[in-house]
Amino acid sequence: MESNEPHVQVKFFTKQSRYSVPDTTYSVPVNVVTKDLSSLINGIISESLTDETGIEFDFLVDGEFLRVALDTHLQTKEISTESVIEIEYIERHPAPTPEDSLNHDDWVSCVHASNNWILTGCYDNTIRLWTTKGEVISTIPGHTQPVKCVSWINEEINGKKCFMSGSHDQTVLLWQWNVKTNEIDCIHSCRGHAGSVDCVAVDEDGQRFCSGSWDKMLKLWSAEYNPNEDTEDEDPGNPKKKKKMSSKVQSRVPMLTLSGHTEGISGVLWLDKQEVCTASWDHTIRIWDLEKAEQKSSLQGNKVFLDISWSPTNRLLLTGSADRHVRLYDPRSSDGALVKSTYTSHTGWVSSVRWSSTNDNQFLSGSYDNIMKLWDKRSPKAPLYNLVGHEDKILAIDWTIPELMMSGGADNQLRIFHYEDVQVPTGS
Secondary structure, three states: OOOOOOEEEEEEEOOOHHHOOOOOEEEEEOOOOHHHHHHHHHHHHOOOOOOOOOOOEEEEEOOEEOOOOHHHHHHHHOOOOOOOEEEEEEEOOOOOEEEEEEEOOOOEEEEEEEOOEEEEEEOOOOEEEEEOOOOEEEEEOOOOOOEEEEEEOOOOEOOEEEEEEEEOOOEEEEEEEEOOOOEEEEEEEEEOOOOOEEEEEEOOOOOEEEEEEOOOOEEEEEOOOOOOOOOOOOOOOOOOOOEEOOOOOEEEOOOEEEOOOOOOEEEEEEOOOOEEEEEEOOOEEEEEEOOOOEEEEEEEOOOOEEEEEEEOOOOEEEEEEOOOEEEEEOOOOOOOOOOOEEEEOOOOOEEEEEEOOOOOOEEEEEEOOOOEEEEEOOOOOOOOEEEOOOOOOEEEEEOOOOOEEEEEEOOOEEEEEEOOOOOOOOOO
């Protein structure tokens, strides 16, 4: 790494002890890039790791991934080249690999996974139930217009799982699936919205859910199941009894309606047991106190918000917008109107965002530019990877299962990528 370029003194450290290097100062050209530093670290550790060569590393300087030459990065961060620069390095995350593509008859508008199962909602008015291996279990009719949102409600209880679906037909339907017999019953029809139900979110206990609609209203409902028919006489030997709309579907009305948004609600999520957050086409994010039945705070954005995602571990809020940006907010900070970070790479509307459920630095974004991107929040300049394959705009993504990234699009496909995260210890 000899060069006539000016040099800078650096110290390297890592939380991955197997790759640690001596605590000493190294002199490197001030314009080095990640590839050069990776070669340097490999050279230092090659004697102790005889079985591994050419490991790719990422480097963090002042809490941000190095994505440009070191001198450019230091200049941006206003760090003096006269001081010793501390650089953290971690093994680079491997690229997600395409695993499957599941065909639908129309646009795939929503997706939610749970354990071994995947729910998708489609513009052909149906819900589809799949295994994570890509086998279709059932195609479920019931709605009279396109399905816009789906969500699992609980884990499997007594051999049954419950889920819900919201639709352009202004209803939310609550379903019960007998996993053993594969019989699916619609138990409740939640009526009260005067526009398309575009988003739903279930609370942590699975007792209540919120829905956001094109009618600008946020509604709170009971998610409890009270089937009004005995389902114990099911015949597991009858393959024709796969799915049905019960003739005794009970109508359910909302427990609470909250108004304040001036345009349609595009995203909803729970921050805790009594606080719900919504995103809207009116350029605002609002936090609601359900106990007091009132709006608690509001964040003003620049453009239409299309989706939000909340991480309970880092307590940060992700947003996808019509201006092609992904933004990071701390909704509880006193200066909550200030954006913590902006991630710019998409060339179309960012229709969907999702935090990783296991890595509080990583998230996904899906866009009308047909691409899903994997990000690290410490790398605002560039995504870790572009996940390509869709031939039309992405409408929904899901990352509920840590090793499976999913995206549904207007090309009638649900695409699944497999991902193995590199686990970095949280302690020093």
